[in-house]
């Protein structure tokens with residue numbers, strides 16, 4: 115019998131939001147997943163992970179039923195229970211906690227483990243808003259990139275224009291691993307337009323290995339480079355005076371801001387040479403046009419918000435936006451949905467407190483927090499692995515007076531600390547809407563197969579819990595398709611004529627202005643932006659150094675990068691064959707010049723340590739890092755480690771803008787494991 119084919123959309127936290135075709139056999143089992151070539155971004159390829167997505171769906175490690183903990187927290191001993199028992203227990207524990215401590219003693223914790231709109235921005239939020247639970251500030255992933263655009267007149271260039279650029283600057287991003295369809299557009303520019311690729315990254319990433327020019331500033335010093343580029347461009351009269359006069363304000367403030375940023379000063383700060391800085395500034399200013407694609411990778415230091423602001427001044431200074439392909443290349447389509455209609459921020463009571471997700475460890479272990487967190491409900495995120503200051507997070511999760519519920523597909527390190535685990539569906543098992551944070555398309559994800567085991571979607575869990583808790587809002591009675599309709603009603607997408615029927619039928623749709631136009635006559639960029647000042651951001655570009663810089667008498671002399679992996683996404687996939695086959699060892703990459711004086715040879719077992727924690731790794735001696743910088747991989751759980759993970763070495767310090775993280779702004783020492 116012929117296989118049935120269903121079009122799904124990948125809901126991983128990735129800019130690409132790929133469209134894929136799933137074949138299902140007569141028994142209802144998915145037997146193949148492949149790229150949907152009719153999607154303009156997805157084209158012919160899925161990434162290495164989703165290409166093997168069925169390994170994930172049918173993994174023997176899937177959580178199949180609700181579970182109740184039977185051993186100590188963290189040990190991972192559970193017994194299966196029914197959904198009814200699980201829901202009854204959760205509802206009665208929460209009710210008790212609300213009566214004794216108030217609803218703010220409940221903390222919902224989630225991120226974009228699924229970027230389905232119902233999954234990530236849906237009725238789970240509405241449920242906790244209605245209860246009056248503590249709010250979560252979800253700033254773990256590059257919030258600066260959006261915050262610096264407010265009030266500054268930034269207008270992005272659609273990434274689909276990248277093939278027309280003459281020079282492409284990939285700044286702190288590794289698209290060969292993290293957005294293969296952005297890489298495809300860059301590849302096309304190089305192949306058909308002989309575009310030059312400049313990669314700015316302290317590490318020789320897979321993308322950097324392809325670069326024509328690879329600039330390697332110390333992590334967190336990008337702002338110094340960007341300001342020095344401005345200095346050189348003005349000094350050498352490479353600015354586009356006509357564009358500046360017509361389309362910008364306050365150039366004199368910018369002139370003053372960059373006056374002291376000589377290439378010599380920036381060279382000292384960044385570790386680049388003066389010649390590298392000057393040549394790059396000239397290349398950038400004279401390209402017709404140059405596109406900058408910055409990533410989240412460069413947004414993990416204390417001063418990276420300020421760095422982004424400095425970078426965003428460069429296109430206006432050089433008139434790159436005269437061309438559709440010039441400027442800052444970026445797009446986000448999530449705003450096309452009416453998410454407030456399903457997440458209901460209006461349910462929130464005025465004055466409800468908020469805690470930052472990066473600081474979960476601090477929050478759970480803070481003896482002065484009033485009320486203390488007594489219940490934690492986790493979905494779509496794996497904080498035991500991904501949040502900063504891992505020792506503190508684990509200490510908090512081990513608290514016996516904390517009632518923890520985790521809704522997942524796998525028994526992750528966070529789930530091993532849960533009182534109750536609920537099994538979650540994957541993207542093949544439930545319908546949802548999908549937005550993108552890298553391209554201008556929205557999509558429909560249709561369920562291709564029935565839920566595996568007894569797993570249920572996030573929206574279903576919200577419905578079940580709301581009903582147990584006696585919340586009678588109509589919203590909690592809507593089924594998934596009705597919620598999807600609601601999120602499209604009175605939305606920007608609806609304003610463009612997109613309906614649930616057309617989206618379901620077509621699978622995806624482009625939203626927003628057409629991509630092929632440069633900025634219009636009304637475009638104005640503010641070199642001094644009061645709008646930014648009101649958000650706590652300096653109105654004129656300035657430099658903020660990293661929080662942690664090695665000093666001659668400091669005990670931790672090496673800068674640490676905690677890096678994402680090609681074969682996993684964050685902590686997901688790290689227990690699956692696709693990842694473990696490619697990365698059997700946890701490697702610490704160290705330059706031979708740093709290894710030699712420490713008596714470390716390639717393949718030695720080493721300890722990476724700082725004042726927060728330590729991690730055991732195998733040393734890999736390599737020039738992918740410069741002297742003074744080492745890497746450890748991010749994302750593995752303790753199940754796949756000899757020891758704790760990368761975040762045992764990262765502090766929960768928040769960055770300068772929008773409370774971003776500082777995962778790549780930490781110092782360590784590395785030594786042989788005795």
Ligand SMILES: Nc1nc2c(c(=O)[nH]1)N[C@H]1C(S)=C(S)[C@@H](COP(=O)(O)OP(=O)(O)OC[C@H]3O[C@@H](n4cnc5c(=O)[nH]c(N)nc54)[C@H](O)[C@@H]3O)O[C@H]1N2
Nearest residue numbers: 286287288292314317319333334409410411678682683684
């Ligand atoms: N395969 C895979 N794909 C993914 C993910 C994954 O884990 N694996 N995660 C997804 C998620 S959640 C995100 S946010 C995106 C992120 O994807 P990207 O935006 O590409 O960011 P990263 O891969 O974290 O980092 C990119 C590069 O930034 C460099 N970097 C670190 N600090 C600095 C700095 O201070 N300055 C500069 N110039 N460079 C720096 C790192 O060395 C790294 O090579 O990828 C998504 N896609």
Ligand SMILES: Nc1nc2c(c(=O)[nH]1)N[C@H]1C(S)=C(S)[C@@H](COP(=O)(O)OP(=O)(O)OC[C@H]3O[C@@H](n4cnc5c(=O)[nH]c(N)nc54)[C@H](O)[C@@H]3O)O[C@H]1N2
Nearest residue numbers: 225227228255493494495496500521523538676684685686
């Ligand atoms: N040191 C260091 N730390 C980092 C980073 C780094 O580069 N270095 N990157 C940071 C960044 S950019 C990000 S975005 C975060 C990412 O961190 P997370 O958002 O926590 O991402 P994952 O580790 O993939 O965890 C997602 C979890 O969601 C679950 N999940 C997936 N789909 C569903 C669903 O439909 N329903 C439910 N209920 N659960 C589901 C999966 O089982 C998985 O356990 O990590 C951050 N932490």
Ligand SMILES: [Mo]
Nearest residue numbers: 127254255410
């Ligand atoms: Mo992220």
